[in-house]
Amino acid sequence: MQFFFEVLIGGLLAGVMYSLVALGFVLIYKASGVFNFAQGAMVFFAALTTVGFISMGAPFWLAVALALLAMAALAFFTERLVLRPLVNQPQITLFMATIGLAFFIEGIAQLTWGAQVHALDLGIADEPIEWLMGNTGMNISKFDLVASGIAAALVAVLAVFFNKTRTGRALRAVADDHQAALAVGISLHRIWVIVWMVAGFVALVTGLLWGARNGVQFALTFLALKALPVLILGGFESIAGAIVGGLIVGASEKLAEVYIGPHVGGGIESWFPYALALAFLLIRPEGLFGERRIDRV
């Protein structure tokens, strides 16, 4: 039983990372209706830019600030060169465009900073929490706990941003109704840039946390693939859904790996979340928190 909880908690903590990536997706989807496949590439780009500047001798905070600047520039150019020309195109077209964007960002990132794996030290030790170890015997990493704390703080900051600031309210207005938002004088282009910048910020945080855990490397781009089932479970438009979905996927894939994996040869983490998401889709296509839509003719 203790082992079960250890796996469960380990899975939940990994799920926090999936939630963060999914959060980036949801932000962009809500404001612009774009399913941004490049979110994983953005995570990679942001983390690589930070370690790149650090390896050039920049202090950590400066490197983060420069990486943020790079994400802002990326948001600006994406809006100008991809979103604006493709406005009113079918969603599927925009989706494919973001696949192209992902390749582009990955190429730029590796061209600038090289393709080797970089270590990143955030100063948080990746070691078991002694108190827990002593009292319950469970092996839970200190790092994972801090990472979840940061993720929770990030979500809280975003919540404040969306509910209390003028820009945040404008973002929500756009998400609810593009036409109406335009009618009251909100500039869609500006909103898109901002929302992509916020998503870039989320990507940076994700990249730093995940990169510190497993090294800053190309594999970070695959996070986008993990986030897809998360979104299906949680729905594309719900921040709460992204978080809950991430936790479900993280926990269930670890449990499945440990309890089902040995019977079928292991390695089922690669597809289990998809199977779960598909099964879920067939039962409730709109996701946990999504709204059912009726086709009108």
Added chain:
Amino acid sequence: MTAGRKIGRPILEIDGVSLAFGGVVALQGVSFDVREHEIRAIIGPNGAGKSSMLNVINGVYHPQQGTVAFKGRRRRNVDPHEAAQQGIARTFQNIALFRGMTVLDNIMTGRNLKMKSNFLQQAVYWGAAKREELEHRAKVEAVIDFLEIQHIRKTPVGRLPYGLQKRVELARALAAEPELLLLDEPMAGMNLEEKQDMSRFVLDVNDQMGTSIVLIEHDMSVVMDLSDRVVVLDYGRKIADGTPDEVRNNRGVIDAYLGVAH
């Protein structure tokens, strides 16, 4: 050529149909029938449930209560393509053409359910498949001639003006040689001349092919001129049913359109 406007027995019988989406009631206990060779209009203010009624008839929506009987066969929940197979074709309020295809291909889809060859035969495109393709092409050309759209045969429908798109949509429905044709505001957004053309086509279809027609239309003069009988819906209920003259003088109808002074 004239099949003779002889109105026959009921071909479609709607009995006590109710339909709701969540808590929103679209139709409530609506009953009426459509007879062979008849042009039957459905009128009513916006949101009265007219389009929902058409959607029930051809299986896009499934009513919670009531039955629909077509050609004497009662059915509960048919799918749209089954309704099409039984001989019901329709056009849409907002044009629902296949935008990536040419006019000819759009109309040919109307023949799809009558084509028998399988995909392997079609892959070889020899013998039966080719013969079938040509036979149906000839039928489609007859419809194209009938609706006078020969000149736009090979044009992608997305490039056509609105009025012609409406006509192509009618052509696609006619290509299926339906026994019952549902027209959802076929003249909406047209100018007078286009309306006259469309009215002529509707009458000709009814006259020459003997097709029964259910028509939703807002232009009262068109409705009064074309239709044999009129159903009036308001807030999902039937408030009147009869010949154009009877409906025109019905107190309830006037109230529904002009508002009642309480």
Added chain:
Amino acid sequence: MLYREAGQFKTTYAADQQLFPIRQDRIGMAILLAVVFVGVPVAAATPALAGMIDFNYWFSGVLIPFLIFSLAALGLNILTGYAGQLSLGSAAFMAVGAFAAYNFELRVPGMPMLASFILAGVVAALIGIVFGLPSLRIKGFYLAVATLAAQFFVVWALTKFGWLSNYSSSGVITAQKLVVFGYAVDTPVKRYLLVLAIVSVMALAAKNMVRSSIGRAWMAVRDMDVAAEVVGIPMVKTKLLAFAISSFYCGVAGALYAFAYLGTVEPAGFELELSFRILFMIIIGGVGSILGSFLGAGFIVLLPIFMDLSAASIERSFGLALPAGLVSNLTLILFGALIVFFLVVEPLGLARLWQIAKEKLRLWPFPH
């Protein structure tokens, strides 16, 4: 002036519905077929030319992969371009084809090679139907997720279930020798001709399907599914048939990929990356176009070769060594940029540009 249809009057619908209604197109196609089937092999057999051009490289390194990828792109185009169902799992169906053909050859004594290829396609088609089932309830990128599931699941299964690769380590298989009708296909030029013949026949079949009722049903579902049902097109059959036929094409392409191109393949060689490459082919070549599948495959196969050659010549002429990974990263960037460029500027791809060129040519030199 030469490319003009003036004076070519059609008096029957049969004449109007033939494959190439314009006479110049028929002549052009005949010339193209003569060149690729006869001209190229004859040139390769001419000693004078063989001394100048490395034909073996061109057959094995360029033409054969180009043709095989054209076939895979054709498969994806049937599903995505014609039937409107986005798939990110084409490589998985290629893998199914490759491993199925290998197993038919391995386990059925005296199995003719072409029969193995066809059966491999059929197996891929069946798997395609299974992963196409979710399309009956979900659309758009929700469906993309279902095909991603196929992508990951198939690669995993081929690696984990040893029986499928005859218990070789990490699932590597070496394709059996190519023998067709008792005739050994053992040189690059013979392999080229075999692949060319198969791809030509299947391309013709695809063209025939898309101009028949099944093709119109696919396009109708793509353009507006509700209206398609109302017209009487059965959704289940139409969508699943698109998945089946598309997967069949990808499966045969996968079998050829293993047997006529690489010889040795492993599941990891059919990664998501390959699926994306095939998707890029149809975006650049032309979504919903048979010709576009070929143009896109040619573009994507040739671009990295072109980049490598340019890099090599730059290194040679300037006497410097370019950093490792530069070319591959530049290729990534270029692919990404081209995808966005085509989606923005010409969503119908190279095939549409070709069509525009032909329309211009029809009016040339007097455009009014």
